Amino acid sequence: PYEEFDHTIQMVRPAWATIREVRARRGDVARADAILAGNRKVTDRLRHLLDAMRPQGAVRIRKLEDGDDLDLNAAVMAAVDTRLRRQPDPRVMMRVLRKTRDTAVMVLLDLSESTNDTVAGGQTVLDLTRSATLLLSEA
Structure with a gap:
């Protein structure tokens, strides 16, 4: 169990959250393609940043x-x-x-209740998290 900040009462709850590692179900391919198509510049920038981490020469x-x-x-x-x-x-x-080096990235996603909150643009934090994870995996 891990502590978690409860945004409703504005306090940290000790031993409140549990982290479970699970495989994600297969998502909607058309939706993923639309996200990738609309964010080519972001994907290219992420790819550039990841390539910069690799030693060259x-x-x-x-x-x-x-x-x-x-x-x-x-x-x-x-x-x-x-x-x-x-x-x-x-x-x-x-x-x-x-010089070569493989780059590995591990992503920990916050799936707490607060990720259902909407942000500017009408999307939820969870929607943005999914999109960001997709873009990172594509890079």
Whole structure:
């Protein structure tokens, strides 16, 4: 049990709410498509924000004996060592590793009675919550 703020009496009720994890029933596909079509810019912005969380680019691992590419700095140093009649470092290769990371998002929805309240535009808080969850999942 968790505490919950009761908006009717404007007090926190201790051990009042219970959280249950349940699978949602399949919704109306046409309604979902309409929400997505009307909010393309929001979905694109969310996608952009999520992509920004992923590391971009690559990491070079230098001074390898075996690799995919020539490490130019190490090769030049080996050539200098050879001209100076010193033993060159044989680690003149490098490998490029792409940085990748999966992003996982967990969503906790408030389904308390207060989500039935209407807001500007005539929608309920629950309707807006559903729409926001759909847009996030699409991104």
